[in-house]
Amino acid sequence: QSHVLSQTDCIIVGSGVAGLSSALRLAKAGWRVTVLEREEIGREASWAGGGILCPLYGWRYPEPVMRLAAAGMAQYRRFTDELSANGHTDPELFTSGMLILDPGSSPAEQSTVSNWATRYGIRHQWQDASQHFPHLSQERALWLPDIETVRNPRLMRALVESVRAAGVDIRAYTPVHGLILDGAQVIGVRTEQGDLFAEHVLITAGAWSGQLVPDPLIPGLSPADIFPVRGQMIRFGAAMHTGLATILMDEGVYLIPRKDGSVVVGSSVEHVGFDKHTTDEAMTRLHRKAVELWPNLAHAPIAQQWAGLRPGTRDEIPYIDAHPEIAGLFVSTGFYRNGLAMAPAVAELITDVMLGRPTQIDLGDYRIDRI
Ligand SMILES: Cc1cc2nc3c(=O)[nH]c(=O)nc-3n(C[C@H](O)[C@H](O)[C@H](O)COP(=O)(O)OP(=O)(O)OC[C@H]3O[C@@H](n4cnc5c(N)ncnc54)[C@H](O)[C@@H]3O)c2cc1C
Incomplete structure (x- = not known):
């Protein structure tokens, strides 16, 4: 005491x-x-x-x-x-749901994913992405409606x-x-x-x-046990309604629709110490991928760019x-x-x-x- x-x-x-x-x-x-x-x-x-x-x-x-x-x-x-x-x-x-465009293409990978979803009670469906989004061609996308x-x-x-x-x-x-x-x-x-x-x-x-x-x-x-892992994000403002209603995810980049119509896009994964600066490189990569996944974003202005430090182990x-x-x-x-x-x-x-x-x-x- x-x-x-x-x-x-x-x-x-x-x-x-x-x-x-x-x-x-x-x-x-x-x-x-x-x-x-x-x-x-x-x-x-x-x-x-x-x-x-x-x-x-x-x-x-x-x-x-x-x-x-x-x-x-x-x-x-x-x-x-x-x-x-x-x-x-x-x-x-x-509850926006999440469509993952690259969950893995081999039957073995797909059965790992299905087992994972079943184990944790996460409803899931394999979908041809083009059915809902004509500009996307992934035939075996993973739709998680309850995310x-x-x-x-x-x-x-x-x-x-x-x-x-x-x-x-x-x-x-x-x-x-x-x-x-x-x-x-x-x-x-x-x-x-x-x-x-x-x-x-x-x-x-x-x-x-x-x-x-x-x-x-x-x-x-x-410091060797817990260390910073930088993540950079961008946000497209709410002014332009882009119609995105679900999370889209491909090659590590995700687009998150907010209720007000803004869209948050992330993220980088960088081991650069306690440095929260943002970089043009990350902005360009996130922007390019965002427009590829949701072409309506091509002319939407970026309202914000920021970085945060994840606590890694x-x-x-x-x-x-x-x-x-x-x-x-x-x-x-x-x-x-x-x-x-x-x-x-x-x-x-x-x-x-x-x-x-x-x-x-x-x-x-x-x-x-x-x-
Ligand atoms: C770009 C990015 C995207 C992410 N996306 C997601 C996501 O979609 N979903 C998800 O679940 N997670 C996400 N995460 C991870 C999530 O944000 C973190 O895991 C979580 O916020 C960690 O919370 P925390 O309270 O441990 O740390 P922090 O939120 O960093 O809080 C720690 C606090 O401790 C304070 N502090 C530090 N040292 C001291 C001190 N000596 N004295 C007093 N105060 C101190 C700091 O100033 C800070 O405010 C993301 C992270 C980043 C960076």
Whole structure:
């Protein structure tokens, strides 16, 4: 037990979707929660993402990724209903379906895909793309009619409103520089604004999670364990209605229709460190592919270009765990390309761990000392 008088039961480091959704669960379980964010609230990967609620080419991921994503997908409607209650921002959950034009052409690949869809209860159909879209010629496209998206910047706004309403103290521009330990027990964090104490610290610092603990001997939390993977996106504005109503995906590029008629296109996958600049190259590639897939976009102006840093891990599996060596320290990070889809399930999981309750999903695959 900490000998320090704490103002809060739990300090959460990072205000992305992982931090805020966990803050909501812990606050609703009766804990006093403080979220510390080094920059603006919720403006990193969780803001930058596309908001597709299903791993892209999900059959290519390790099973623990798909298991967690499927658990998240199954509860999204409930999650967004909870967030948008009380007049809060609507995260715009939208069942647009997704047409994947290059799911694999061999019978073996197609049976892998069908098995994957069946296993996770994802309705699917093999289609000749030209039936619905005369300009597309792929004969064995994969249609997933139930795939949903959220407008993630709005999801983040709804989360902020909901955690504040639940009594959570969120502090922007408060970077955490390190943990305060008492032997093998965490008792707080050092911030630019001074030390803050709590019996529990949860690290949800996204791609930066490996920078927080200087001791490289602590497993799972070194810069080699968690690292940034840049993704660039463009958005065509809403002014020109292009008629796109479903997600189209080909050769790693996806087009996402928003309810207001704008179209988000992503994304690059780049290992360039903590660099969020955008490049002309990525813009050109995304633009060219977008127009090829949806020719109505040819004359639509690009309203925005941006980049975000996904929290990568070496095996693409997140870390969700109580730290094996430091009591009171918890980690929920490394969500790479699927952190939005996984969020509600992960928040439930880490909350159960922190409250000492049995977990719905076995933690084994997500342990920080697994590698
Ligand atoms: C281009 C792109 C497209 C994507 N598309 C999708 C998609 O379609 N579907 C999907 O499910 N996922 C998608 N993702 C992935 C998803 O966005 C991430 O997995 C998820 O947002 C990670 O959430 P997080 O809370 O762990 O990290 P973040 O949202 O990055 O939040 C971490 C926060 O911690 C803060 N922080 C860091 N260090 C400190 C410190 N020392 N002190 C205080 N605060 C700190 C950061 O400033 C940041 O706000 C995409 C990502 C990108 C970049």
